[in-house]
Amino acid sequence: FGLTDIIDDARFFAKMNQEKCTYDVTIFLTLHPESADFELILDERPIPWTEALADWRKQLNIPVQKFPAGAWKPVFCTWYAVHAAVTQDWVEKNAEIASELGFGTLIIDDGWCFDVMKRVSPQTIPDWYEWIGDWNLSTKKFPDFVNHRNRVQAMGMKYMLWVAPFLVGAKSEFKKQYPDCFKPEYKEGEYTIDSRKKDALAAQLAKMKHVMHDYGLDGLKVDFIDYIYPNTEESEGREVMAFVRELAKVIRAEKADALIEFRQCYATPGMAPYGTQFRAGDVPFDFIDNFQRISQIRISMGDGIPVHADPVYWHPQESPMNISRHMIASLGGVPMLSMDLLAVSETEKKIIRRWLKFYEEHLETFCFGHWKVVHHQSNTAYMSVTGKGESIVILLDPARLNEAVKDLKGTVTVLNLSEYNLELAGAETSDGEGKAGKAGIIVPGGAGVRK
Structure with a gap:
């Protein structure tokens, strides 16, 4: 239907x-x-x-969109790595490493607009968003923001900040200024704005303009648009879409090629004209679920869309094989990472660099090739993308290997997301670090190339 x-x-x-x-x-x-x-x-x-x-x-007859080049660049995000315990010094040191590894965009996630230093835990989450809604930079965390931002941009990285224009923190000045602008339900320190309150929506749009203009950004990560749920009895769908359209105009008026990230719950065909990248929902530690969610957005939105992985985030004691599988799963979309790069090992950096280099080498195919998503029951068995003279297969279900490659022409690269060795006759193989392997045997977290 x-x-x-x-x-x-x-x-x-x-x-x-x-x-x-x-x-x-x-x-x-x-x-x-x-x-x-x-x-x-x-x-x-x-x-x-x-x-x-x-x-x-x-x-639906939605016009084909042309997305800015920055939308296809791998992203380093602060969220899982540090949550709201974010500082200018930490960001800058991580950005330097990230740019060397191959990342082209930096997202400062939640935590930049209030002074409290905290991490997500059962103890902190009940009132987490209590300061949200004013969207003024914390000078305690970022004492020299303009020069800091300039240095990061000079590294070749786009600079984005997280915003959630529909959230009204219980301790925000915005709540005091617009005391009747929100719905009664109280969640994790915040209320949700009532989209029928035009003055409050206009004030939030003005704040989004302020964030883009006054902080000299390359774009915004726009979160929690889905907190205003579809409701056939008290419909707000048209009000929400009107806000999204105006928000995109406001952002692009400040920077024509601005980056605008939307999350999975509102990564739909109708949102393509207003966003530039569409990210999988939150799945820390779980590369298989990340792969599934990326595939869901691809099925919904089609080819030529910058579908972004949720930030790759693994346990400090994770094995190199599984770290490589994390990175392979992210290649179903534009790779995104959120690790403390000051703490990762040289082996971890090798794996990250190896897969970001692979992404860059095959960028044309990843961006503009034709994607195929194949399911087994409710799970994604594999995804493949075919471009000019080559195909890339990301295989989760080892039983589907022959099916996945049988009709592919030209150079075929199989990335092994499964936990089993794969046998691909005639393939040159390598492991997650890029070290050559036994011909025809693709280890978990490795790759095989058949020409």
Whole structure:
């Protein structure tokens, strides 16, 4: 089932009818005076559901987007590595290492706009966002921000800050200025703005302009847009989309090629004109789930879209093999990392550098090739991308190796995301550090090239 109205709030219910051996499906859609004509699509063709989804996406007639070059650059993010215990000195030292490893964008995540130093834990999360909403830089954490930002940008890195314009912290000045602008539900120190409060939304847009302009940024990571949920009884979908459109205008008015990151829950075809990169949801430590989430966005949004991995983050005692598998999983999208690079070993750096170099060498294929996502039941078995004269396969299910490569022409590279050795006749192989391996045997976390 699919609707071509992707603005108005909708809800699909499917209830099992055991008597008839069917599902009873009910679709609710909230219409407005400005709602355009739309289609309800029922696709009964015996084809993979991924193909049906791609055909639905074509029906939306969304213009093909041209994304800035920076949207395809690997990203170093501060979040998992340091949370809100972030400082100018730590950022700058890590940025220097990150740029040498091959990262092209830096995201300062949550924590830059308040003085409290803290890490995420069961003790800190109940009131985590209490200071959010004012969007003024902490001069305690960043005492010389302008020169600091200039130095990072001089390393060749884009500089982005995290924002969440729909969150109103319980201790923020914004809450005092607009005491009736938010919904009653209290979560982790914050309330959610009521999108029907036009004055409050306008004030948040002004704050986003302030952040872009006054801090001289290359873009924003825009978080928690999904905190205003679809609701067919009290619809806010049109208000949310109007805000997103205006937000993109405000950001791009400051910098035409600005980077705008959206998270997975709102990484949808309809958001393509307003964002430049679409990131998998939070999955620290879990490279398989990262791979699954990346594939979900690819299926939804199609080819030529900068789908970003959630930041790769592993346990300090993780094995080199699994670190390499983390990096391979991230190559299903644009790689992103969040580790304290001052603390990682030389072996870890070799693995990071090896896979970022591989990404850079095959950038044209990763960015503009045709992606294929194959599932086994509810899990992604493998993803492959085919460009000019080459194909790259990221294989999670070892039983699908022959299927994944049988129709591929030209140079075929298989990246082994599984925990088993793969046998690929005639392949030149290497491990996660790039060391040559036994011909035809691809170790876990390694690669094999068949020409």
